[in-house]
Amino acid sequence: QYPYHYDINVIDYLTFPNPSLRAHTLAKLISRKCHTTTFQHSYFSRIVYIWNALPTEIRQLRLTSNSSVNRFKHAVSEHYSSLLTNHFGVNRTSTWTNYC
DSSP: OOTTOOOOOGGGTEEOOOTTSHHHHTTOOEEOOOOSHHHHTSHHHHHHHHHHHSOHHHHTOOOOSHHHHHHHHHHHHHHHHHHHHHHOOTTOGGGOOOOO
16 A cells, blocks of 8 residues: 555564563663664664653553543653753753754
8 A cells, every 4th residue: 555664573673571570660662682783773773762761651651542642642742842942052062962
């Protein structure tokens, strides 16, 4: 249907922590070991860093319906807006860090 749509098994690229580990309760993801720089800079490697950088309360939101997905999107938007507002100064180059 989509010309560049690929059926990718995410489990091949990401690891979900064992339920007995603390990372599981924090809803963190684990990236597979990168053997090439191409994979190191790929979507899957980057998304783990971005996901794990979100506050725990956002990562732990339960996505069970459209309203909860919207609540998640709003929480993420508010988080990044807050980072931009509180940590970025146009005239202070020391604040020019990449959060994504």
